[in-house]
Amino acid sequence: MIDSHGRTITYLRLSVTDRCNLRCAYCMPLRMRFAPRPDLLTLDELERLAARFVAHGIRKLRLTGGEPLVRPGIIDLVADLARHIETGALDELTLTTNGTLLADHAEALARHGVRRVNVSLDTLDPGRFTALTRGGTIAPVLAGIEAARAAGLAVKLNAVALRDTLDEAVDLAAFAHARGAAITFIEVMPLGDVDAERLDQHVPMPELRQRLETAFALTDTTLRTGGPARYVRTATGGMIGFITPLTANFCASCNRVRVTATGTLHPCLGNAHATDLRTLLRDGSAEDLDRAIARAIGAKPRAHDFRIAPGETRGLDRHMSVTGG
Numbered sequence: 001m002i003d004s005h006g007r008t009i010t011y012l013r014l015s016v017t018d019r020c021n022l023r024c025a026y027c028m029p030l031r032m033r034f035a036p037r038p039d040l041l042t043l044d045e046l047e048r049l050a051a052r053f054v055a056h057g058i059r060k061l062r063l064t065g066g067e068p069l070v071r072p073g074i075i076d077l078v079a080d081l082a083r084h085i086e087t088g089a090l091d092e093l094t095l096t097t098n099g100t101l102l103a104d105h106a107e108a109l110a111r112h113g114v115r116r117v118n119v120s121l122d123t124l125d126p127g128r129f130t131a132l133t134r135g136g137t138i139a140p141v142l143a144g145i146e147a148a149r150a151a152g153l154a155v156k157l158n159a160v161a162l163r164d165t166l167d168e169a170v171d172l173a174a175f176a177h178a179r180g181a182a183i184t185f186i187e188v189m190p191l192g193d194v195d196a197e198r199l200d201q202h203v204p205m206p207e208l209r210q211r212l213e214t215a216f217a218l219t220d221t222t223l224r225t226g227g228p229a230r231y232v233r234t235a236t237g238g239m240i241g242f243i244t245p246l247t248a249n250f251c252a253s254c255n256r257v258r259v260t261a262t263g264t265l266h267p268c269l270g271n272a273h274a275t276d277l278r279t280l281l282r283d284g285s286a287e288d289l290d291r292a293i294a295r296a297i298g299a300k301p302r303a304h305d306f307r308i309a310p311g312e313t314r315g316l317d318r319h320m321s322v323t324g325g
């Protein structure tokens, strides 16, 4: 699948639920409205839809959410999708999780062909964690990271670059590296309404990188994982990734599309473009579905138009938890 800007699409981010057991302050408001249950794809529909994308050249499949591990039957879905790894059609089946339920599932994920997981962790301070997630506790996340490692899963940490936790950037990187994990810092994106001003949350990545440079000597690398991060290496060999949609967008090399838990294809995280696949999946033919996917990818926008600056925030009326990032 090649879009009209010549970019080959090989990476699908599939949201398996828009529900979550946390309420991260940068992701959603405390009183979040979720999609009506009948609108959610069934596990069978998710599996069938993923198979269409794999048939069209998707090589990397990431399950996300909401929180993917709150979806009942998630391990059955992973087990079904694992056949694409076994046939060689997929290079990677992976997921991004808040880690709260990872201790319960790490072993089963590893058994079904998952080799690595990305775990979101923005703070190491238990009180701050509860405040930032509006009610979560950090202990299960830390246990989840250990369980994943024990199950043989490679772990990467994700931390959003936030004004309130900037003072922890060095500690977070050291925490990750002590566990053999890479860490990626992500600039906050203006997606959906939250109970705060985006400008108050946003830390431009050069500022965060400067903090890290007080503790680590950083060397740029050419490492690519197929995701949007650009990586540096510390003198001790630890990897730190930067995802910089606001200060240095990476759209020219984009290889990704996403499908929501209700079966909407968004060819770009940062634009409103949307194609309903659920109706075709439920009532149409396989050819109709394939045509709709091809048309949507052909029309993938060139880039996003996010902006967070004094006096001006430009974003989208769609929360990150809808697309799963």
Ligand SMILES: Nc1nc2c(ncn2[C@@H]2O[C@H](COP(=O)(O)OP(=O)(O)OP(=O)(O)O)[C@@H](O)[C@H]2O)c(=O)[nH]1
Residues within 6 Å of the ligand: 062, 064, 096, 118, 156, 158, 186, 225, 226, 227, 228, 229, 243, 245, 254, 256, 269, 270, 304, 320, 324, 325
């Ligand atoms: N603007 C933008 N942000 C993205 C895109 N893809 C991922 N992100 C953001 O990057 C963050 C980290 O994504 P992950 O779920 O860890 O996935 P990844 O970066 O592809 O992971 P790796 O496979 O480990 O490289 C999330 O907050 C996403 O929203 C994208 O295409 N555009």
Ligand SMILES: C[S@@+](CC[C@H](N)C(=O)[O-])C[C@H]1O[C@@H](n2cnc3c(N)ncnc32)[C@H](O)[C@@H]1O
Residues within 6 Å of the ligand: 020, 026, 027, 064, 065, 066, 067, 068, 096, 097, 098, 118, 119, 120, 158, 159, 160, 186, 187, 188, 189, 190, 191, 320, 321, 324, 325
């Ligand atoms: C939407 S979550 C879904 C998966 C899972 N619940 C988790 O938190 O890892 C995926 C990633 O998006 C990040 N994220 C959420 N809202 C964001 C925003 N507005 N800007 C940047 N990253 C965001 C999270 O920190 C997480 O790393």
Ligand code: SF4
Residues within 6 Å of the ligand: 020, 021, 022, 023, 024, 027, 028, 065, 066, 067, 098, 120, 321
């Ligand atoms: S970032 Fe992930 S864990 Fe946090 S509220 Fe959003 S979906 Fe839930």
Ligand code: SF4
Residues within 6 Å of the ligand: 228, 249, 250, 251, 252, 254, 255, 256, 267, 268, 269, 270, 271, 301, 302, 303, 304
């Ligand atoms: S904002 Fe859109 S074009 Fe840019 S990297 Fe993300 S999905 Fe790709």
